[in-house]
Amino acid sequence: MARSLLAGACALAWLLMPAPGAHAQTDPVLVPADDASGGAADQDPSSTSNAALADADSQAPIPFEGGQLTIMQPEQDGEKVLAYDGKELASNYDVSFDRIVKIGDVSVALVDVGDGGNQCGPAKVIVWKPKDGEIQTTTVEQDECGAPPAAVSDDAIYFVPYLLPGETKPALRWSPTEGLTTSGNLTYTPEPGTDWKDVDPSKYENVIDAFHNEAVYKAGQALLGKDMPDVATSLLVGGGTEKTASGAFYATGCVPHDCGGNDGFMAVDPVKHKVYFARRGDNPEPDAWPPVKDWPADIKKALDEAQGN
Numbered sequence: 610m611a612r613s614l615l616a617g618a619c620a621l622a623w624l625l626m627p628a629p630g631a632h633a634q635t636d637p638v639l640v641p642a643d644d645a646s647g648g649a650a651d652q653d654p655s656s657t658s659n660a661a662l663a664d665a666d667s668q669a670p671i672p673f674e675g676g677q678l679t680i681m682q683p684e685q686d687g688e689k690v691l692a693y694d695g696k697e698l699a700s701n702y703d704v705s706f707d708r709i710v711k712i713g714d715v716s717v718a719l720v721d722v723g724d725g726g727n728q729c730g731p732a733k734v735i736v737w738k739p740k741d742g743e744i745q746t747t748t749v750e751q752d753e754c755g756a757p758p759a760a761v762s763d764d765a766i767y768f769v770p771y772l773l774p775g776e777t778k779p780a781l782r783w784s785p786t787e788g789l790t791t792s793g794n795l796t797y798t799p800e801p802g803t804d805w806k807d808v809d810p811s812k813y814e815n816v817i818d819a820f821h822n823e824a825v826y827k828a829g830q831a832l833l834g835k836d837m838p839d840v841a842t843s844l845l846v847g848g849g850t851e852k853t854a855s856g857a858f859y860a861t862g863c864v865p866h867d868c869g870g871n872d873g874f875m876a877v878d879p880v881k882h883k884v885y886f887a888r889r890g891d892n893p894e895p896d897a898w899p900p901v902k903d904w905p906a907d908i909k910k911a912l913d914e915a916q917g918n
Contacts, residue, residue, distance in 0.1 A: 701723055717785070808824075843871055857876050857881075872888070
C-alpha cells in the first residue's frame with residue numbers, strides 16, 4: 610500500500626517496519642537474556658524474539674534489569690497479568706512477551722497486551738528502568754484495535770500505522786528520554802497511475818485491497834466521502850472475492866469483534882467502471898452507496914444472498 614510519508618523519521622520507521630502478520634496471538638517466551646541486565650538486547654532484535662510455547666496459564670520469567678518480568682494467569686479463564694518483581698504493570702486476556710531491545714544504553718522490553726480475537730492486534734506495552742529509578746511503562750494503542758507494529762532503530766522505537774482507505778494517522782516515536790511523540794502524519798494513497806484495466810481480484814486477499822487501485826479508490830471516494838474509513842472497517846474481517854455473471858466481483862466482511870452487528874459489502878465492476886457499497890448496522894435496511902434501487906440486478910442479488918434475504 611502506498612502511503613505519503615510526511616516526516617523523515619517516518620521514512621526510517623517505514624523501512625524498519627516488520628512484515629504484516631509477523632506477530633501471532635500466541636504465548637511466546639523470549640529466550641532469556643544472557644544476564645539480568647538484559648544483555649541479549651545487544652543482539653539483533655529479531656534474534657531475541659525466538660520463542661517457545663508455554664502452558665496456557667503462565668510464561669517463563671524473563672530476567673530484566675536486575676529483576677524478573679512475569680506473566681501469570683491468577684484465575685482460570687481470567688486475565689493474564691504482566692508484573693515486574695511482583696508489581697503489576699498491565700493485564701488483559703492476551704499478554705505475551707515480544708522482545709527485549711536496546712535503545713541507546715537503555716534496555717527496553719516490549720510486551721503485547723490485548724483482548725485477543727479476530728483481526729484485532731494487541732497494544733504494545735513498553736517497559737524500561739531509568740538509571741537509579743523505578744520500573745516504568747508506556748502503552749501504545751492508537752485505536753481500539755491495537756497498536757501499529759513496532760520498528761526499532763538505535764535511538765528510538767517507531768510505530769507506523771496500518772491505514773484504511775480515506776485515513777490519515779500519526780506515526781509515533783518513543784525514546785526513553787523524550788517519551789512518546791508524533792513524528793508526522795501518514796495518509797493512505799493508492800498506487801499512482803493504476804486504472805480499471807489493472808484491477809485483478811485474483812490477487813486480493815481482502816476486497817479492501819481493490820482500493821490500492823487509483824481508479825477504484827477515486828470512484829469509492831466520490832461515493833463514500835468521509836464515510837470511506839467506516840465502510841472499509843466494516844469489511845476488515847473477510848476473505849477473498851466472488852464473481853457475478855456479468856464479471857463484477859464482490860465480497861462481504863464485518864467489523865472486528867462486531868460480526869453480525871456491523872457488516873459490510875463491496876462490489877467492483879471493472880468493465881463498467883462502477884463500485885457499490887453497503888453497510889448494515891442497527892437499522893433494518895442497510896446504508897448503500899449508491900442507493901440499492903440503482904444497483905444492477907446481479908449485484909443486488911449478491912447483496913441479498915450475503916444478507917440472507
